[in-house]
Amino acid sequence: MEAKSLSSDTITFLGTGGARIMVVNQILASGGLWLNLGGTEILVDPGPGCIVQSTKRKLRADKLSAIILSHRHLDHSADVNIMVEAMTQSGFKRHGRLFAPADALETEPVILSYLKNYLEGIEVLQEGKSYSIGNISFTTPIRHIHPVETYGMLFKTAEHTVSYIADSHYFDDLCRSYSSELLIINVVFLEANRPFDHLSVPDAEHIIMELKPKVAILSHFGMTMWRAKPWEIAQRLSQETGVRVIAARDGMRFDLSQLGNT
Ligand SMILES: [Zn+2]
Numbered sequence: 001m002e003a004k005s006l007s008s009d010t011i012t013f014l015g016t017g018g019a020r021i022m023v024v025n026q027i028l029a030s031g032g033l034w035l036n037l038g039g040t041e042i043l044v045d046p047g048p049g050c051i052v053q054s055t056k057r058k059l060r061a062d063k064l065s066a067i068i069l070s071h072r073h074l075d076h077s078a079d080v081n082i083m084v085e086a087m088t089q090s091g092f093k094r095h096g097r098l099f100a101p102a103d104a105l106e107t108e109p110v111i112l113s114y115l116k117n118y119l120e121g122i123e124v125l126q127e128g129k130s131y132s133i134g135n136i137s138f139t140t141p142i143r144h145i146h147p148v149e150t151y152g153m154l155f156k157t158a159e160h161t162v163s164y165i166a167d168s169h170y171f172d173d174l175c176r177s178y179s180s181e182l183l184i185i186n187v188v189f190l191e192a193n194r195p196f197d198h199l200s201v202p203d204a205e206h207i208i209m210e211l212k213p214k215v216a217i218l219s220h221f222g223m224t225m226w227r228a229k230p231w232e233i234a235q236r237l238s239q240e241t242g243v244r245v246i247a248a249r250d251g252m253r254f255d256l257s258q259l260g261n262t
Pocket of ligand 1: 071073
């Protein structure tokens with residue numbers, strides 16, 4: 001038996017749906033990712049339904065240290081206001097920070113102005129910068145190709161590295177920027193060359209081959225992915241890449257101890 005640290009590191013998928021048709025119909029949920037890394041809890045991309053999905057799973061927003069938005073699109077940010085309200089106990093406890101790209105905060109802010117005062121601070125995400133939250137740090141290595149300002153994240157804990165490739169058109173630097181043990185990747189489309197700025201299965205396969213994480217988790221599925229059964233695609237990608245590839249499920253909790261010791 002391996003020695004287990006007291007606070008296990010987990011990532012809970014509060015939704016695995018992405019893009020418009022999937023999200024407006026809630027065929028799959030769209031609540032984002034809830035990270036518990038060494039006891040530090042962080043919410044990433046609280047899309048529509050995050051408050052429902054998180055409370056249903058007894059995740060306590062007042063334990064969050066931060067909320068991070070990869071970008072301002074609704075499927076990543078719709079519940080940011082209610083989650084700030086929940087994190088700060090309606091402002092009774094000034095607490096937690098919000099991280100977002102400048103264009104999510106400036107001309108047409110995604111966050112209501114009165115809620116800003118409930119937060120300990122707001123930090124602007126920029127390409128190549130590092131940030132810290134409690135005992136973990138993360139970087140936003142590269143600006144993505146997407147209609148609005150968008151960043152993925154590379155998290156470092158005492159024991160593990162986790163990267164999250166948020167929405168983007170494919171470009172080669174993605175394969176150089178997110179080297180980590182666990183790779184979470186938003187794969188909206190089944191087939192390549194769609195005229196939208198999202199990754200497809202062939203893109204994901206190429207990125208996984210280049211980055212060779214210990215485990216890759218596919219999420220943020222559009223309709224073409226859902227119809228093609230993401231778990232079957234994950235199985236095929238596992239065989240083709242030699243990397244363990246998992247299709248996320250709504251409510252799935254991934255324990256980072258599955259990555260083994262480093
Ligand atoms: Zn987007």
